[in-house]
Amino acid sequence: xxxxxxxxxxxxxxxxxxxxxxxxxxxxxxxxxxxxxxxxxxxxxxxxxxxxxxxxxxxxxxxxxxxxxxxxxxxxxxxxxxxxxxxxxxxxxxxxxxxxxxxxxxxxxxxxxxxxxxxxxxxxxxxxxxxxxxxxxxxxxxxxxxxxxxxxxxxxxxxxxxxxxxxxxxxxxxxxxxxxxxxxxxxxxxxxxxxxxxxxxxxxxxxxxxxxxxxxxxxxxxxxx
Amino acid sequence: xxxxxxxxxxxxxxxxxxxxxxxxxxxxxxxxxxxxxxxxxxxxxxxxxxxxxxxxxxxxxxxxxxxxxxxxxxxxxxxxxxxxxxxxxxxxxxxxxxxxxxxxxxxxxxxxxxxxxxxxxxxxxxxxxxxxxxxxxxxxxxxxxxxxxxxxxxxxxxxxxxxxxxxxxxxxxxxxxxxxxxxxxxxxxxxxxxxxxxxxxxxxxxxxxxxxxxxxxxxxxxxxx
DNA sequence: TGATATTAAGGAATTGTTTCTTTAATCAAA
DNA sequence: TTTGATTAAAGAAACAATTCCTTAATATCA
Ligand SMILES: NC(=O)c1ccc[n+]([C@@H]2O[C@H](COP(=O)([O-])OP(=O)(O)OC[C@H]3O[C@@H](n4cnc5c(N)ncnc54)[C@H](O)[C@@H]3O)[C@@H](O)[C@H]2O)c1
Ligand SMILES: NC(=O)c1ccc[n+]([C@@H]2O[C@H](COP(=O)([O-])OP(=O)(O)OC[C@H]3O[C@@H](n4cnc5c(N)ncnc54)[C@H](O)[C@@H]3O)[C@@H](O)[C@H]2O)c1
Numbered sequence: 077x078x079x080x081x082x083x084x085x086x087x088x089x090x091x092x093x094x095x096x097x098x099x100x101x102x103x104x105x106x107x108x109x110x111x112x113x114x115x116x117x118x119x120x121x122x123x124x125x126x127x128x129x130x131x132x133x134x135x136x137x138x139x140x141x142x143x144x145x146x147x148x149x150x151x152x153x154x155x156x157x158x159x160x161x162x163x164x165x166x167x168x169x170x171x172x173x174x175x176x177x178x179x180x181x182x183x184x185x186x187x188x189x190x191x192x193x194x195x196x197x198x199x200x201x202x203x204x205x206x207x208x209x210x211x212x213x214x215x216x217x218x219x220x221x222x223x224x225x226x227x228x229x230x231x232x233x234x235x236x237x238x239x240x241x242x243x244x245x246x247x248x249x250x251x252x253x254x255x256x257x258x259x260x261x262x263x264x265x266x267x268x269x270x271x272x273x274x275x276x277x278x279x280x281x282x283x284x285x286x287x288x289x290x291x292x293x294x295x296x297x298x299x300x301x
Numbered sequence: 302x303x304x305x306x307x308x309x310x311x312x313x314x315x316x317x318x319x320x321x322x323x324x325x326x327x328x329x330x331x332x333x334x335x336x337x338x339x340x341x342x343x344x345x346x347x348x349x350x351x352x353x354x355x356x357x358x359x360x361x362x363x364x365x366x367x368x369x370x371x372x373x374x375x376x377x378x379x380x381x382x383x384x385x386x387x388x389x390x391x392x393x394x395x396x397x398x399x400x401x402x403x404x405x406x407x408x409x410x411x412x413x414x415x416x417x418x419x420x421x422x423x424x425x426x427x428x429x430x431x432x433x434x435x436x437x438x439x440x441x442x443x444x445x446x447x448x449x450x451x452x453x454x455x456x457x458x459x460x461x462x463x464x465x466x467x468x469x470x471x472x473x474x475x476x477x478x479x480x481x482x483x484x485x486x487x488x489x490x491x492x493x494x495x496x497x498x499x500x501x502x503x504x505x506x507x508x509x510x511x512x513x514x515x516x517x518x519x520x521x522x523x524x525x526x
Numbered sequence: 527t528g529a530t531a532t533t534a535a536g537g538a539a540t541t542g543t544t545t546c547t548t549t550a551a552t553c554a555a556a
Numbered sequence: 557t558t559t560g561a562t563t564a565a566a567g568a569a570a571c572a573a574t575t576c577c578t579t580a581a582t583a584t585c586a
Binding site: 167264265276282 | 314316319320321322323324326327328330331348349350351386387388392401402404405406408409410411412415416417454455462463478479481484485486487489490493495497498499500501502503504505506507508509510511512513514515
Binding site: 315317318352354355358368369370371 | 572573574575576577580581582583584
């Protein structure tokens, strides 16, 4: 079965589905290491606390299909997921704001496995400029503006809240097409530019709320049954 | 102010709404510093790229209400949001896995402003045990298990994927009530325990997908109009 | 003082996502 | 070969979230 495979890959995959996929991937890699050749959606669902039909729906976006009564072949599924999620082509990125969070990301070697390689970092603080963190040297942000032909499409935003918007605009003005925004400031995407907001504080807020709800109200059901 | 304040705080606030609130908060703090006394939902909406009615709906969960034709009083709204989000009571947390990501979080001084204080860290690597990162000393994980009366409810999970589940179970077995999970492994919440999954790779996946969709398909609309 | 425009808030309609149900396929065992 | 159990996949229904629409209030300005 293959010809009728719909090509709506980039039509409009639901964001919740996209967010679940890396979790399936991590799970499948663990199963692969354990020696599993096939994994059924039922099993994936049970081990990850989601609905079995949701697993199949999510996985169907990758274009791969499972075998009835057997499940999915682990290796091709890992390949398909990594392919679909864009983890196999290495995207290069610049980082803006080499403070505590930025330093952490520069130190991280995990991101490369997921298709992101930080190839440069910029700051305005003389104390960090010229130094090298995790093998990436920090330059003054003017150096970024000067070099128009960098060819880098992705910018990671980890500056203080106060100038996040300003730096974001500057990034866009100099060719950045996707902003991975770690500040709690919601960047308004300037036309055709992708903004991915990743505020840790947002997650903190959700966690506190659920924790308080669980403690003070007996009738509160857990997020997933 | 207070008596008429509805007590349905922990009824069931939608997660998307909770996630937007810290962003409003950051915005309001900036406005406050600029000297604004009142801010309307219209303005918040425009500056943050969301729908005005969504702003009012989101803010209504805090119990505060705005003035017709004027908007919201900035200071009380900041207070109400911080209160509602649990950023004003300081919660103490332990961190498990002082690797590159864990180190970053230990270095972070921003979290304290949002009500989270890391008061201890555990690892199994002899190279890091005994050392101090960001003022927090790293102990062997056995020390955590030994001390049952820690009184800490929140655990931050930043171990490798391979033993994330195992460490999570151990956390729960020793009194942890909320797990802030940074690994891509989806932890199945063991009954009454809150799990907040914060996988950076999930966000990366969404960003790559949107970036590729924007590049290869002309008809794709931006996430928000 | 009165008209007008702006705003918050509540409810209705829409949209998107998840869950449920059914169907078809096929592996394993009798 | 036949039966039964398990699974993926596709469509329907249910649910949740967002957007739209209406109403009521009130500052501003004529
Ligand atoms: N630290 C965390 O764990 C954490 C967690 C969640 C969110 N955040 C957010 O991430 C952002 C960064 O946090 P942080 O703790 O790393 O702050 P930080 O102050 O340690 O780092 C900010 C860095 O940005 C640099 N910078 C300032 N202006 C700049 C400019 N115009 N161009 C380039 N660089 C500039 C500063 O010199 C500094 O090195 C903040 O918005 C914070 O709210 C941080
Ligand atoms: N580094 C990043 O930027 C990044 C980004 C996204 C997600 N993650 C995820 O976060 C997790 C940690 O990433 P990392 O890059 O910090 O890895 P890392 O290997 O640098 O750190 C993991 C740490 O956990 C410790 N550890 C191992 N087993 C342990 C146990 N049983 N109990 C306590 N500690 C134990 C290790 O000694 C090590 O210090 C991984 O699951 C990774 O996928 C990391």
